[in-house]
Amino acid sequence: MERFNNKKIILSFLIAIPFFFGGFIPNETMMPAFRMKKIVLDAGHGGSDPGNIGSKVREKDINLAVTLLVGKYLKENMPDVEVIYTRDDDSFPTLKQRPNIANINKADLFVSIHSNSAPNKSAFGTETFVMGTKHFEANFDIVKRENSVILLEENYAEEYEGFDPTSPESYMLFNLTQKAYIGNSITLADHIETQFRDRVGRKSRGVKQGPFYVLWTPSMPSVLVELGFLSNTEEEKFLMSQAGKEYMASAIYRSIKAYKEQIEGN
Numbered sequence: 001m002e003r004f005n006n007k008k009i010i011l012s013f014l015i016a017i018p019f020f021f022g023g024f025i026p027n028e029t030m031m032p033a034f035r036m037k038k039i040v041l042d043a044g045h046g047g048s049d050p051g052n053i054g055s056k057v058r059e060k061d062i063n064l065a066v067t068l069l070v071g072k073y074l075k076e077n078m079p080d081v082e083v084i085y086t087r088d089d090d091s092f093p094t095l096k097q098r099p100n101i102a103n104i105n106k107a108d109l110f111v112s113i114h115s116n117s118a119p120n121k122s123a124f125g126t127e128t129f130v131m132g133t134k135h136f137e138a139n140f141d142i143v144k145r146e147n148s149v150i151l152l153e154e155n156y157a158e159e160y161e162g163f164d165p166t167s168p169e170s171y172m173l174f175n176l177t178q179k180a181y182i183g184n185s186i187t188l189a190d191h192i193e194t195q196f197r198d199r200v201g202r203k204s205r206g207v208k209q210g211p212f213y214v215l216w217t218p219s220m221p222s223v224l225v226e227l228g229f230l231s232n233t234e235e236e237k238f239l240m241s242q243a244g245k246e247y248m249a250s251a252i253y254r255s256i257k258a259y260k261e262q263i264e265g266n
């Protein structure tokens with residue numbers, strides 16, 4: 001009888017240990033799980049800055065239409081995620097203000113949406129950039145074009161402390177502040193390019209690195225999407241169509257959803 005009681009006491013004690021220690025032993029499994037709660041969507045250009053100009057359409061209008069659709073799909077299907085736009089109309093937030101909006105709101109993701117252009121009219125396809133300087137000489141034209149937006153701002157010389165978007169030397173300033181986020185940025189960029197290629201049937205030019213000003217300062221994973229070339233007649237026509245915009249926006253939405261599930265470990 002006594003033995004049985006002892007056994008019972010020992011058993012109760014063993015059962016109680018995890019509860020007892022669980023209260024104050026830090027344990028990885030007890031840390032609150034990461035949840036992606038806020039996304040900043042950035043429609044490139046706007047207002048006095050049209051961006052690239054196709055034969056019939058301006059980049060700023062395509063970017064805004066697709067960005068608003070991505071936001072709409074996110075709000076409809078992921079109500080637990082807050083969507084913040086850097087612009088939801090034809091205004092012109094500066095290249096400094098755009099990532100600032102994401103930092104001030106402590107967003108978990110920053111997605112900048114653009115459309116491309118090239119002197120070679122046959123160039124077409126999508127590409128998604130993460131912040132980085134690896135092989136950036138190959139993409140210098142597009143980097144220069146996107147960053148040159150600051151030249152439209154008054155006082156840009158003071159605002160950007162001598163940064164000259166047209167000079168390769170200026171990019172020495174771009175240290176790897178995004179290094180902590182590069183892994184997750186590439187994960188999202190991979191999802192986006194895969195979706196464009198496999199679900200929308202676009203030509204993917206791949207995931208690339210570029211020192212884009214807008215990707216320099218966000219304190220969160222960040223990507224810059226190029227939806228296609230407005231200098232290519234076929235691609236311009238596709239991006240101008242309502243179906244084209246919806247396909248591209250839903251591809252970006254599905255990529256964000258897949259990325260969220262992946263990093264939240266679902």
Ligand SMILES: [Zn+2]
Nearest residue numbers: 044051114115
């Ligand atoms: Zn652009």
